[in-house]
Amino acid sequence: MASLMFTDCSSSTTSRLIHLNRRNGTFLLRQCVGQLRFQTTASGRGCIRSSSSPISAISADTKSEGAAIVIDGKAVAKKIRDEISIEVSRMKESIGVVPGLAVILVGDRKDSATYVRNKKKACDSVGIKSFEVCLAEDSSEEEVLKSVSGFNDDPSVHGILVQLPLPSHMDEQNILNAVRIEKDVDGFHPLNIGRLAMRGREPLFVPCTPKGCIELLHRYNIGIKGKRAVVIGRSNIVGMPAALLLQREDATVTIIHSRTKNPEEITREADIIISAVGQANMVKGSWIKPGAVIIDVGINPVEDSSAARGYRLVGDICYEEACKVASAITPVPGGVGPMTIAMLLSNTLTSAKRIHNFQ
Amino acid sequence: MASLMFTDCSSSTTSRLIHLNRRNGTFLLRQCVGQLRFQTTASGRGCIRSSSSPISAISADTKSEGAAIVIDGKAVAKKIRDEISIEVSRMKESIGVVPGLAVILVGDRKDSATYVRNKKKACDSVGIKSFEVCLAEDSSEEEVLKSVSGFNDDPSVHGILVQLPLPSHMDEQNILNAVRIEKDVDGFHPLNIGRLAMRGREPLFVPCTPKGCIELLHRYNIGIKGKRAVVIGRSNIVGMPAALLLQREDATVTIIHSRTKNPEEITREADIIISAVGQANMVKGSWIKPGAVIIDVGINPVEDSSAARGYRLVGDICYEEACKVASAITPVPGGVGPMTIAMLLSNTLTSAKRIHNFQ
Numbered sequence A, B: 001m002a003s004l005m006f007t008d009c010s011s012s013t014t015s016r017l018i019h020l021n022r023r024n025g026t027f028l029l030r031q032c033v034g035q036l037r038f039q040t041t042a043s044g045r046g047c048i049r050s051s052s053s054p055i056s057a058i059s060a061d062t063k064s065e066g067a068a069i070v071i072d073g074k075a076v077a078k079k080i081r082d083e084i085s086i087e088v089s090r091m092k093e094s095i096g097v098v099p100g101l102a103v104i105l106v107g108d109r110k111d112s113a114t115y116v117r118n119k120k121k122a123c124d125s126v127g128i129k130s131f132e133v134c135l136a137e138d139s140s141e142e143e144v145l146k147s148v149s150g151f152n153d154d155p156s157v158h159g160i161l162v163q164l165p166l167p168s169h170m171d172e173q174n175i176l177n178a179v180r181i182e183k184d185v186d187g188f189h190p191l192n193i194g195r196l197a198m199r200g201r202e203p204l205f206v207p208c209t210p211k212g213c214i215e216l217l218h219r220y221n222i223g224i225k226g227k228r229a230v231v232i233g234r235s236n237i238v239g240m241p242a243a244l245l246l247q248r249e250d251a252t253v254t255i256i257h258s259r260t261k262n263p264e265e266i267t268r269e270a271d272i273i274i275s276a277v278g279q280a281n282m283v284k285g286s287w288i289k290p291g292a293v294i295i296d297v298g299i300n301p302v303e304d305s306s307a308a309r310g311y312r313l314v315g316d317i318c319y320e321e322a323c324k325v326a327s328a329i330t331p332v333p334g335g336v337g338p339m340t341i342a343m344l345l346s347n348t349l350t351s352a353k354r355i356h357n358f359q
Helices: A004-008 A073-095 A110-126 A141-153 A172-178 A190-197 A208-219 A239-248 A263-267 A337-355 B073-095 B110-126 B141-153 B172-178 B190-197 B208-219 B239-248 B263-267 B337-355
Strands: A100-106 A129-135 A159-162 A228-232 A252-256 A272-275 A293-296 A300-303 A311-314 B100-106 B129-135 B159-162 B228-232 B252-256 B272-275 B293-296 B300-303 B311-314
Touching: A073 A110, A073 A208, A073 A337, A100 A110, A100 A141, A100 A337, A110 A129, A110 A337, A129 A141, A141 A159, A141 A172, A159 A337, A190 A239, A190 B190, A208 A239, A208 A272, A208 A293, A208 A337, A228 A239, A228 A263, A239 A252, A239 A272, A252 A263, B073 B110, B073 B208, B073 B337, B100 B110, B100 B141, B100 B337, B110 B129, B110 B337, B129 B141, B141 B159, B141 B172, B159 B337, B190 B239, B208 B239, B208 B272, B208 B293, B208 B337, B228 B239, B228 B263, B239 B252, B239 B272, B252 B263
Parallel strands: A100 A129, A100 A159, A228 A252, A228 A272, A272 A293, B100 B129, B100 B159, B228 B252, B228 B272, B272 B293
Antiparallel strands: A252 B252, A300 A311, B300 B311
16 A cells, blocks of 8 residues: 555645656645635535534435545634634733744755745644744754754744755754654654553644544534444554544544555444555545445545646545445545644644743 | 553563452452463363374364364463574574563562562573562662663663552653663564564564464464454553454454444454453454464463352453354463563563574
8 A cells, every 4th residue: 555645644744836757647736725725626525514614513424325424624724723823812912922933944845935835824723923934955963952952042932843855965853853742733652642542641732633633523413432433544643643633532443554454344343444555546446334424534646637737636536436335434634634734734733822821 | 441451461460469459349450461370270171182293284164163272371481482492502602692571560569579489480491591680669769760760771781671560659661661662572662562563574572472483383384474363451551452463464454342232253253363362252253254363462360169268350351252152272271371571581582582683
């Protein structure tokens, strides 16, 4: 199974341009959240769009009658951003503190620059202050570390992202490790992952994309406790933490990966499916138990000569088939994607509240 | 499901006395490794004991013909201790360093004292130097922290265990967190667990009991890659890390816990079962797929008037039934138990090698 996409599902790698790589006859997607910009008509076909309020009770036990409810990630993300906006104002009014998110951009990749700009916009829209450092492509690792260190020490910065990828002459791991764990809003530090895995421990931050998946289930009142959940894909930034989150909520979780011999059979047992594998339309309708709830993290471009750009975006799940079997499903785009950046804003707010002990 | 037992499966809590608590009509087991001392006849009945060499090829795909091979943890542990002994000698001869394990004992619990003594014996048997600090029951937390700090700074100490439980007036978490991660041979630090969960990362130490489970599979040449594995129990110290280890070896893993609705059905899909739940004979023969491999971490005392002590020890798996269906099974006692302390010695050796950069 391709896992290329997963390495780009961190909020520090979101919003990059899509690269279509036909060398291997496949597309490589170098972007995760940018699909907010791509409003195709691929989603929702043949399915019932949920109402403007995304809060509706759905049970994975309820057998679908041929049309799944569409989990509207865009609407939920908007609602969350509105909530964050209110909290940011309340915090400012109460204690005079404005949450701050810093992004370090190295080099002149246009895609990175564009998406750093998008993050800035998202921050602006909720009142989070954004900070930015742009360093030249030929900067030294020490210069980047100096910037990290500066933001680590800056009390007005509550979250730090280093925009990836970094130039190849730099040790990415080394630079990421330099970010203070209290400001590591991506939540990928092993200490956070360890706490996520352990009962009785709480991570400082939950990685944005898996957090967004679970938040969608919560906002749609989809019960998790006692449910069979299958996570397809075991990446560090989506599949694995999503499985840990589901387990924390008392689901019985199985992770399917490239070495799994009978993924179809196992997936068919699931009440909840989270797919984050980066293979277009991999999960067919026959893989899905009637009434299951599907969260599709995959965003895969497929050739489409009728589209202006020559391609359209689809998920890991064959949507047209799945929405006839599932009870609820996220579309691609407009499902999980918009949630990632909302969760990044949420993590930044959480960080500021914790640092300033603001309830 | 009871999870009491799990909290005692750390190597820092091994070898305690068994407490029989009839208040709730159940037994509470406060001990994990001490079963080395209890040689009942409960194990091996109706089953084939493996040969003196524990290395024999077993396939979970092979249908059992009514008699499982008994995975002889005692023999494997002995072999590992012999291997450790050779490595300790080689290290001493090559660079003049002897691995050292320090145990901090607080209070006058007889069980704790006995089992600290047992650890000392185990160290002696392989040439690892053991250090011990005994503090009075009414010691202050600061005094314990001072001892931890002393061992943290002592270059002849490569592993530190704080014997649990600590007196109730102390903050256990606080004290355990004070142990330097490079010497935390129990491997329970969230940073270690995080690294265990993450692909491409390596933990400094793998927790002893789950490490022992996987080591048994390896030593018996039982393939893990691509196999369906079920872990029963999700404790921080056995179930969860065992699942992470199985996943690192490319098994398709499901964790069953107290909220799982159909544990029998899910368990029956497994090629490999690791049970660590602390319920006597919970897993019946009907739960087991013919030819499955079973690692039974549970050690549960059940009343037995014919036994001198009035009880005997059994696992989570109904051994008499299981050994007719499985292809291989660990007995209780004599299965996983002896492996825990062997892995503790192994972790101490690993630590010394790493600190002194000795290959």
